[in-house]
Amino acid sequence: MKKEDLPQDTGALEKFTREVCYVKNEDGKYETALSKGWEVKKLALDSAWEDVNARVEEARQAVIRGEKSPIYYFMELRLMDLPVLSGYTGIFSFFIKRHLKPAVFKKLSERKLEKYARAFDITVDSLKNFKG
Missing domain, CATH: 1.10.260 (434 Repressor (Amino-terminal Domain))
Structure with missing residues (x-):
């Protein structure tokens, strides 16, 4: 996933934590980036x-x-x-x-x-x- 495509959807844990994800930068090399959350993950947590x-x-x-x-x-x-x-x-x-x-x-x-x-x-x- 490219860095600019990393989801930043709001979720239940948005104010408490962020998730570290590996993304590709402009040079095609992997680096870490923080995500506020993903809609799919939010729906799963809400269901739980x-x-x-x-x-x-x-x-x-x-x-x-x-x-x-x-x-x-x-x-x-x-x-x-x-x-x-x-x-x-x-x-x-x-x-x-x-x-x-x-x-x-x-x-x-x-x-x-x-x-x-x-x-x-x-x-x-x-x-x-x-x-x-």
């Missing part, structure tokens, strides 16, 4: 964020219906899965999976709730009292 937002909303609804504990919602909100949350809390994944059940969540100790709250960067009260 729509999926993330849908999963977060689905998790919120599951908490409202009483099917899942607030841990499930905050895990989705913070883009975590069981192994990642396990790494942050030091709690084994199979225990976290149990803690996703509302009845088990209600019986958790303050110490465990603090670990979760710290991992989600929220207060213990916010975690305990989250109703969706």
Whole structure:
């Protein structure tokens, strides 16, 4: 791609980062240039964020219906899965999976709730009292 053909489309990450691309200069030699973004990449990122937002909303609804504990919602909100949350809390994944059940969540100790709250960067009260 020639340097003058390098896309400079605006995107969601435009204010935070730029992408380094290899382009040909006037002499036909390769050099690096910065791109603000590509329309195709923007559409892909927008689609991915729509999926993330849908999963977060689905998790919120599951908490409202009483099917899942607030841990499930905050895990989705913070883009975590069981192994990642396990790494942050030091709690084994199979225990976290149990803690996703509302009845088990209600019986958790303050110490465990603090670990979760710290991992989600929220207060213990916010975690305990989250109703969706």
